[in-house]
Structure formats: C-alpha cells, structure tokens
Amino acid sequence: MSKEKRDIWRKYQKSIGDDNFFFVRSCIRQNFFPASEQAFLHILRNELGKNVVEDARHTTCSGIGYHSDVVNFDTLQTIIARHFALMTEAKLKNVAISCVTSFGLYSEVLETWKEFPSELEKTRENLYKATKREFEIPENIAHCSDIIYKFREEIKNKEKNRLVNAETGEPLKIVDHIGCHYAKIFPEYGEGGAEFPQVLTGMIESWGGQTVDYPERRHCCGFGFRQYLVQANRGYSVSNTYKKLQSMEPYKPDMIIANCPGCTMFIDKWQYTISELEHRTFGPDKTGIPVLTYEELAGLVLGYDPWDLGLQMHQVSVEPLLDKMGIQYDKDKKFADKSGKIFSIPKQPEYIL
Amino acid sequence: MSGFGFNISKSSTIEYKPEDFQLANIIEENEPTSRLCISCGSCSATCTGSEFAKLRMHYIHLYVKRNLTDKIREELQNCMFCGKCQLVCPRGVNNRNIIRLLWENI
Amino acid sequence: MRQYDTKYQTVIIGGGIAGMTAALQLYKFGIKSLIIEKEDKLGGHLIKWYKLFPGFVNADEVVSNVVSELIDKRMQVITGAEVTSIDSIYDNYIIRTSSGHSFEAESVLLAHGFKTFDPTKKEEYGYGLYSNVKTSVEIENILKEHSNITIPKRVGLIHCVGSRDEKAGNLHCSKLCCVSAVKQSIELKERFPDAEIICFYIDLRMFDNGFEELYMEAQIEHGIKFIRGRLSECSQNIDGSLVLKVQDTLTGLPMNVNVDWLILMVGKEAAKLPKFDKSIDVKLAPNKFVAPENIFYNPNQTSQPGIFCGGTVSGPKTIHESAADAKAAAMSIIDYLNRK
Numbered sequence: 001m002s003k004e005k006r007d008i009w010r011k012y013q014k015s016i017g018d019d020n021f022f023f024v025r026s027c028i029r030q031n032f033f034p035a036s037e038q039a040f041l042h043i044l045r046n047e048l049g050k051n052v053v054e055d056a057r058h059t060t061c062s063g064i065g066y067h068s069d070v071v072n073f074d075t076l077q078t079i080i081a082r083h084f085a086l087m088t089e090a091k092l093k094n095v096a097i098s099c100v101t102s103f104g105l106y107s108e109v110l111e112t113w114k115e116f117p118s119e120l121e122k123t124r125e126n127l128y129k130a131t132k133r134e135f136e137i138p139e140n141i142a143h144c145s146d147i148i149y150k151f152r153e154e155i156k157n158k159e160k161n162r163l164v165n166a167e168t169g170e171p172l173k174i175v176d177h178i179g180c181h182y183a184k185i186f187p188e189y190g191e192g193g194a195e196f197p198q199v200l201t202g203m204i205e206s207w208g209g210q211t212v213d214y215p216e217r218r219h220c221c222g223f224g225f226r227q228y229l230v231q232a233n234r235g236y237s238v239s240n241t242y243k244k245l246q247s248m249e250p251y252k253p254d255m256i257i258a259n260c261p262g263c264t265m266f267i268d269k270w271q272y273t274i275s276e277l278e279h280r281t282f283g284p285d286k287t288g289i290p291v292l293t294y295e296e297l298a299g300l301v302l303g304y305d306p307w308d309l310g311l312q313m314h315q316v317s318v319e320p321l322l323d324k325m326g327i328q329y330d331k332d333k334k335f336a337d338k339s340g341k342i343f344s345i346p347k348q349p350e351y352i353l
Numbered sequence: 354m355s356g357f358g359f360n361i362s363k364s365s366t367i368e369y370k371p372e373d374f375q376l377a378n379i380i381e382e383n384e385p386t387s388r389l390c391i392s393c394g395s396c397s398a399t400c401t402g403s404e405f406a407k408l409r410m411h412y413i414h415l416y417v418k419r420n421l422t423d424k425i426r427e428e429l430q431n432c433m434f435c436g437k438c439q440l441v442c443p444r445g446v447n448n449r450n451i452i453r454l455l456w457e458n459i
Numbered sequence: 460m461r462q463y464d465t466k467y468q469t470v471i472i473g474g475g476i477a478g479m480t481a482a483l484q485l486y487k488f489g490i491k492s493l494i495i496e497k498e499d500k501l502g503g504h505l506i507k508w509y510k511l512f513p514g515f516v517n518a519d520e521v522v523s524n525v526v527s528e529l530i531d532k533r534m535q536v537i538t539g540a541e542v543t544s545i546d547s548i549y550d551n552y553i554i555r556t557s558s559g560h561s562f563e564a565e566s567v568l569l570a571h572g573f574k575t576f577d578p579t580k581k582e583e584y585g586y587g588l589y590s591n592v593k594t595s596v597e598i599e600n601i602l603k604e605h606s607n608i609t610i611p612k613r614v615g616l617i618h619c620v621g622s623r624d625e626k627a628g629n630l631h632c633s634k635l636c637c638v639s640a641v642k643q644s645i646e647l648k649e650r651f652p653d654a655e656i657i658c659f660y661i662d663l664r665m666f667d668n669g670f671e672e673l674y675m676e677a678q679i680e681h682g683i684k685f686i687r688g689r690l691s692e693c694s695q696n697i698d699g700s701l702v703l704k705v706q707d708t709l710t711g712l713p714m715n716v717n718v719d720w721l722i723l724m725v726g727k728e729a730a731k732l733p734k735f736d737k738s739i740d741v742k743l744a745p746n747k748f749v750a751p752e753n754i755f756y757n758p759n760q761t762s763q764p765g766i767f768c769g770g771t772v773s774g775p776k777t778i779h780e781s782a783a784d785a786k787a788a789a790m791s792i793i794d795y796l797n798r799k
Contacts, residue, residue, distance in 0.1 A: 195692075366712070
C-alpha cells in the first residue's frame with residue numbers, strides 16, 4: 001500500500017471535542033466488556049486530566065429497539081433529545097458516545113433535524129410534554145474511539161508496552177474493524193471517511209503496530225439486529241463474520257480490534273460458534289484470534305493489569321497475545337475477584353482456546 | 354456442543370475460476386459462436402418450452418459460463434429442440450448445437 | 460525569437476485536432492489565425508494515443524499529417540503558452556498568454572478540449588493505492604512504448620469510471636469509453652495472447668460506424684469476456700493480485716473476480732475555461748461543458764458573440780467528429796467575420 005493512501009484521508013478530518021464531555025454508555029459494551037468503559041473514563045480523567053461527566057439518569061439510546069422495529073422514530077428522537085437535555089443541564093456541549101450504533105443514531109437524528117426542522121420542533125414538544133425538559137443541540141458529537149484517536153500521541157507518551165512482538169521486535173499485525181454505523185451512513189462523520197477509516201488505524205500505527213489490509217476489510221460483521229435477535233436467522237449473521245475471518249486468515253493477524261461493541265462481541269464469540277459448527281479455528285496457532293476493544297488496547301499499552309481490563313471475559317483467550325507482547329500477568333488471578341477469591345471457572349471449549 | 358438452532362449460511366458469491374469450468378471450456382471450443390451471446394433475450398422470448406415450463410436459453414448461456422451446472426440440468430429437460438431460438442438470434446449464435454453439446458456432456 | 464502579429468482575425472485556443480483543423484479550414488478562406496497551445500507540442504490528447512478506433516489507424520500518423528500541413532502553410536502557432544485572460548474591447552478581444560504575449564482578435568475559437576477524470580477520487584477502486592490499477596490513458600502509453608512488463612494472467616477493464624456517477628459529480632456519459640475499452644481489450648489480447656481479458660460494463664455504447672462490428676470481433680475472434688456489472692470495490696489479495704467485487708447482474712449473483720491488472724476507463728470532463736472578464740458571458744451546460752447557442756442551427760457559436768467553440772469543449776466527441784466540428788466552427792467564424 002503506497003504512501004498516497006495515508007494522505008487521502010486528510011481531506012476527511014472531522015472536528016472532535018477537546019474536553020468537557022458528556023458521556024453516554026453502551027448497553028452491549030457494559031455487559032460484555034465491563035471494564036472497557038471504566039478504562040476509558042480512567043484514561044480520560046486520570047491520565048489525560050479531562051472532564052468527563054456522566055449522568056445516572058441516562059438510559060439506553062434504544063438503538064437495539066429501533067433497529068428491530070420495536071421502537072419508532074419519534075420515540076427514538078425523544079430519547080436522544082432527553083440525553084441532550086441532561087447534557088444541557090450539566091452545561092456541556094460535547095458528547096462522547098461509547099457505542100457505534102448510538103453514534104450512528106445520534107448522527108442520523110442530528111441530520112434529520114438539519115434537513116427537517118419540523119421534526120426538531122415536534123421532538124421539543126414531545127420531550128416537554130413527557131418530561132418538562134428542554135435541550136440544546138450539542139456542538140460536537142464524537143465516538144469514544146475518535147477521542148482516543150485524538151489523544152493517541154498523549155497515550156503513546158505514557159506507554160508501557162508497544163504493540164510489537166516482544167521476542168522479535170516486529171510490529172504486531174492487527175486487523176482493525178470499524179462498525180458500519182460509524183461512517184458508512186454519513187461518511188463525513190467518520191474520521192477518514194467511509195472507505196479507509198483512520199480512527200483505529202491511527203491508534204494502531206501510533207502505538208507501534210501494523211494494520212492488515214485484506215479483501216473483506218469493509219465487510220459488515222453481520223450483527224444486523226433484526227437478524228441476530230431471532231435465533232433462526234442467526235446463522236445468516238454468523239456467516240458474515242465467518243467470511244471476514246476466512247478472508248483475513250492468510251495475513252496471519254495477531255489480533256483484531258473493533259470500535260463497535262457489537263462487532264467486538266460478535267467476532268470474539270462467533271469464533272467459538274464457528275469452531276463448533278464448521279470445526280474451523282483461526283489465528284496463528286489455530287487457537288483463535290483475540291478480539292479486543294480499543295479501550296482495552298489502550299489499557300494494555302498504558303500497562304494496566306489485563307484482568308483489571310476485563311480480558312478474562314473474552315471468549316478467545318488473550319494469554320497467547322499477552323505472552324507475545326511480553327506483558328506480565330498472574331495466571332491464577334484470572335478468575336479471581338478483588339479479594340482473591342476464585343469465582344466459577346468457565347468450561348474449556350473443545351476446539352478453541 | 355451443538356444444537357445452536359442455526360447453521361452457517363452458504364455463500365451465494367460465484368468465485369470466478371474459468372480454469373475449472375470444464376463444461377464452459379467444452380462449449381466454447383466446440384461452438385465458438387457461443388461467445389457472441391449478449392443476453393438480449395430474444396431466444397427466451399420466442400422459446401416454445403418457456404411458454405409452460407422454465408426454459409430460458411440466454412440463462413443457459415450464463416449458467417454455462419458461470420459453471421452453475423445444476424441450474425442447466427433443471428431447465429435443459431424442457432427443451433423441445435425446435436430451433437426457434439436459433440432462428441431469431443440477432444448475432445447468429447448456434448443455439449441448437451449448444452443444446453446438443455450440453456446433452457452430451459452434462 | 461519568433462515574431463508574431465499583434466492582431467488576428469481569429470485566435471484559436473488549443474492546438475489539438477480541432478484547433479488545427481479549424482485553422483487549416485480558415486486558411487482556405489483567407490482568414491489569418493493564431494493557434495495558442497499550452498503544451499510544448501501540437502496534437503492535444505491525440506499524441507498520447509496508440510491506435511484509433513475503429514480501424515486501428517496509428518494516432519501518430521493522423522497528428523503528423525495535420526501538423527505537417529500546418530507547417531507547410533506556415534501557419535502561426537505558439538506552443539508552451541497558456542491563455543491567462545481574455546478581455547473584451549469594443550467588438551474585439553484581447554488575449555493574454557503566460558509567455559507574456561498579448562493579441563487582439565476579432566473572434567476567438569475555444570478548442571481547448573477536455574480533461575480526464577482523476578480516479579483517485581474513487582477510493583474504493585484503489586487507484587494510487589495498489590500499483591496494478593491503471594487508467595485507460597496509462598494503458599495507451601504502455602501499449603505505445605512497448606514497455607517491458609510482467610505479463611498479466613487476467614485483466615479487468617471497468618467502464619464508466621467518473622461518468623454516469625453522481626458520487627463523482629458527473630452525471631453525463633463520456634461516450635467514448637465503451638468503444639475505447641473494446642479497442643484496448645483487443646490490443647491487450649494481441650499483446651498478451653494467453654491472458655483473459657474481461658470488460659465490466661453497465662451498457663455498451665457502440666454508436667458509430669464499425670463500433671458494433673468491433674464489439675463482435677472482440678467477442679468471437681479474440682474471446683474477450685463481457686460481464687454486465689459495475690465494480691463496487693477492489694481489494695488486494697495477499698499475493699498482490701486484485702479481487703473485484705461485482706454483481707453479475709444477468710445471473711443476479713454476486714461474483715468475486717481475481718485480476719492481475721485493473722484498468723479504469725476514465726471519463727471525460729470539461730476542461731477549465733480561460734479567465735474571462737466580467738462582460739464576457741460564455742454559458743455552460745449542466746454537465747459543465749460549453750453550451751452552444753443552438754445545437755441545431757448554431758452549434759459552434761457560444762452565448763457570447765465572437766467566441767466560438769469547436770471540438771470537445773462542447774462535449775465528448777470522437778476524433779473525426781471533432782475534426783468535422785472544427786470545420787463547422789471555422790465556417791461559423793467566416794460567416795461572423797463577413798457580417799461584421
């Protein structure tokens with residue numbers, strides 16, 4: 001890949017907020033990668049000294065409901081407007097959004113309000129009638145990966161581990177997967193546009209790794225909400241992730257990172273499902289390719305303990321990767337809680353590590 | 354563990370590998386006018402077989418070229434060998450010979 | 460240092476086939492003209508082409524025939540100079556060039572041609588990212604120079620790159636790319652007889668004499684494959700070959716095709732007009748090419764009296780169409796000058 005590629009994306013620089021963020025959480029990220037959001041807040045507040053405000057009264061953005069035709073558009077607009085009202089109450093103007101689907105919805109709603117001001121008026125009315133709240137439109141919405149991307153150099157300056165193979169010094173080959181709702185709907189809302197998004201590539205390269213360009217790089221992981229939620233259709237979802245994994249296999253990636261929590265969950269857990277259904281595993285030692293969120297990656301780079309980052313919750317074990325990076329961890333503490341007591345240990349799958 | 358309640362879907366993407374397409378190579382070598390087909394559909398429009406059954410000559414051309422042999426078998430049995438497709442073809446494709454070759458080789 | 464006059468009856472902007480043909484036609488009627496060409500050599504885009512459709516005539520031959528006639532008749536030409544501004548002065552025009560010259564002209568002929576679409580804008584096609592993605596213009600050069608290159612096993616040609624494309628900003632059809640693709644596919648097959656050549660098209664616009672016959676020749680004699688389906692994205696395999704994701708629209712199934720070379724048939728866009736002063740109004744068509752006053756009765760007169768258009772400035776044309784258009788433009792100019 002030539003140097004010109006690195007310069008094409010400069011045309012798509014989007015503005016990302018600097019400080020004073022109103023943080024909205026992600027349903028899936030909190031549940032499946034519990035330490036990710038804590039890591040994000042810790043990095044922003046304690047490492048970078050930023051002001052990030054959370055409000056306990058914020059709810060789900062109802063994205064899962066909306067994309068499954070359970071929640072209608074008016075309700076969605078009102079829910080999002082309520083979050084903006086909470087943001088206005090906290091006297092903030094920048095929103096930091098943890099989930100990519102949420103980010104897509106916020107962009108969609110803001111664009112709708114730009115093109116159809118009557119919808120904005122209707123939403124103001126609805127919100128007032130329901131909750132007596134009023135809101136202002138935020139100046140800037142950014143996905144949390146954009147924010148980490150923006151401060152990647154600052155994180156690099158504090159790094160304890162680089163994304164290199166500790167033995168050979170070679171940069172790790174990392175596949176970056178961008179959630180579809182990040183830039184495919186509104187390319188100008190994505191850092192680097194829709195074809196070659198830079199948000200994860202920038203982080204990887206800044207921290208010493210190397211991205212992998214493979215044919216199915218832009219392919220959707222297959223989540224699809226409506227497809228995944230109904231068990232009979234789930235095979236259709238899984239097939240897409242299978243297609244991606246097959247396509248990246250010849251490049252022998254060391255890990256996959258994704259900015260969307262759904263994608264991360266999928267590509268991680270489906271490796272188990274695929275190993276059972278198709279008897280096929282991936283990865284350099286056929287033990288599976290570890291899939292991390294970008295917050296966990298940032299945490300590893302900053303030297304946090306892997307078990308504090310919640311890496312034990314991943315389907316594909318990360319120990320081979322940690323060994324490769326030369327990160328120290330305590331094997332016995334993997335399934336232990338803070339006091340040192342071991343809670344239950346999950347059963348070992350047949351084909352995958 | 355099994356019994357997930359679903360299976361992995363089979364991909365519908367054609368992987369274009371003409372080196373492996375034996376039937377296509379036979380047809381192309383023995384009836385070079387098959388190269389001229391542009392899928393205009395005149396053949397299928399006039400086809401006797403397509404009145405009451407599924408038989409579309411221009412699709413058969415495509416199935417041959419993309420190696421979708423099962424689909425060829427499905428439609429080929431409805432052909433009455435009347436020759437109307439050849440009569441009406443604007444490019445002079447020898448359709449009857451192609452049908453004959455397919456019967457021999459499929 | 461060449462000496463030029465200061466006043467001309469016609470100044471022709473552009474020394475391509477249209478500009479040169481118009482100058483020669485004007486000469487036959489005793490009109491003195493000056494050609495201003497921005498490149499160092501006359502001939503325009505024609506000097507880049509290898510062979511012309513439909514008969515595979517050498518482009519060099521066509522250029523040298525016309526240029527030698529110009530030299531023969533000792534016509535006035537400036538090369539290596541760009542027109543920096545055109546201002547109106549009473550009934551005439553003042554043309555200034557980057558070489559520091561200034562000419563007064565009773566009439567101006569815009570014959571500065573077209574520019575090709577820059578496919579870097581279509582990121583998903585990989586031009587500029589993968590080295591084996593080339594444009595149709597680059598292929599002409601490769602065929603012409605007989606460069607020593609690794610032989611490809613499969614070549615894909617993509618029609619409609621930058622044309623008929625809302626995302627690229629060009630809704631119009633560039634007319635010539637389809638027949639160029641058929642021509643180039645034949646030339647490539649002759650150069651690489653064992654390669655498989657595939658054209659990925661949406662429609663095949665074989666509009667002129669001999670074009671449809673060329674298409675049939677490509678299919679039956681050279682075995683060129685035609686797949687109806689526009690390229691959606693191009694990615695690179697680990698061995699360096701390119702994988703194309705197309706929809707085989709005729710079977711209705713998605714298809715992945717591995718190619719060694721990808722050739723983009725780039726479209727034709729309007730070239731930048733010279734800088735006019737505020738009183739000059741040369742109207743453009745919605746596709747940004749120059750709009751003629753009336754396409755039936757006055758196809759070479761622009762909306763500004765005294766400024767004419769010839770060749771591809773008013774829309775994509777084949778070379779013989781450009782030449783014919785240039786002669787018609789010359790006749791319009793003669794009529795205008797007579798009535799002045």
